[in-house]
Amino acid sequence: MEVEEEFIRDNFNLYGLRPLFQYYDQALEMILDSEAPDDEDLQDQDFLEVYKDACELYGLIHVRYIMSPRGLSILKERYLNGEYGACPRINCLNQKCLPIGTSDEIHNSTTRVFCPLCEQVYAPRTKPGAVQTKLDGAFFGSSLPHMLLQTYPDLLPLEQPGAYEAKIFGFRVHGQKSVIRRKVENGAQGIRPPRPLQAAVNGPRDLDSDESS
Numbered sequence: 001m002e003v004e005e006e007f008i009r010d011n012f013n014l015y016g017l018r019p020l021f022q023y024y025d026q027a028l029e030m031i032l033d034s035e036a037p038d039d040e041d042l043q044d045q046d047f048l049e050v051y052k053d054a055c056e057l058y059g060l061i062h063v064r065y066i067m068s069p070r071g072l073s074i075l076k077e078r079y080l081n082g083e084y085g086a087c088p089r090i091n092c093l094n095q096k097c098l099p100i101g102t103s104d105e106i107h108n109s110t111t112r113v114f115c116p117l118c119e120q121v122y123a124p125r126t127k128p129g130a131v132q133t134k135l136d137g138a139f140f141g142s143s144l145p146h147m148l149l150q151t152y153p154d155l156l157p158l159e160q161p162g163a164y165e166a167k168i169f170g171f172r173v174h175g176q177k178s179v180i181r182r183k184v185e186n187g188a189q190g191i192r193p194p195r196p197l198q199a200a201v202n203g204p205r206d207l208d209s210d211e212s213s
Contacts, residue, residue, distance in 0.1 A: 001074060003058070003065045008032060013064055017057060027054035031061075056106055059139035063104075066144060072151050079148070079155070085125050087115035091162035091180075097122070098145040101137025109137040114145040118161040118180060160184045 007013055008031060018024045031054050041047045065071045078084065079098055086094040097113035100121060112121045149156055163181035166173040 001062065001066055001071065001078075003062055004070070005032065007065050007068070007070075008061055014061065017060055020060070021053045021057055023050045023053045024057070026050045027057045030054040031058050056136070059136055060106070062139050063101075063141045063144075067141070067147055069151075072148055075144070075148055076152055076155070085113055087113075087117065087120075088122050088125060089115065089118055089120070091164055092117045093162070095157060097124075098148060099124075099140040100145050101140045101142055104138055104141050104143075106136050106138040111135040111137045111140055116145065116149060116155070117157045117159070160187070 008028075014028075021027055027050055030050060037047070037051065042051075066075055075098075079096055082096050084097050084099050086092075087097055092115055095115055095117040097115050100112050100114040102109040102112060102121065111124065113124045114121050161180050161184065163184055165181075
């Protein structure tokens, strides 16, 4: 999404970004420069260092812009147009997805897609022959889909996610329930999944000691 120049020039929107970049001032100037770099610039090592900072600085400005009211409005239209692809899960029936990062810090993850129906995160699909981009996930952030759905609750899917039913020769496998099916059944009964606090406190169980006892 192209960030509006007015948003970039507002110092309030850039608060806290300066300490993250060695060439902050030069990078910001490069972002606001209307001229594109030429071949000679791209051969200059000093220029490339500033260019790298400019790309990453723009990405962190971008994540702030798309979380603004104006950015969310644009994101809504792109989501409704299906620009971020569909859920790869068969039972979600091509539910539209939203971009998401699994980390808010740069260099930690690449961009993923979030399905509002099954609420799972997937690697984005690419068309055959397309170049696989490695866009940093921090440029979208880990809160974007949830902020959009909180702002526009009418975008939330009303139907329950379809659960895959395991069968052998047409007969349902006894006692086997998928995570999605348990979620649907618990939701119908108003049951919230328990938080594994005890396991976090005690750590993993020693299977050998359990068997010996």
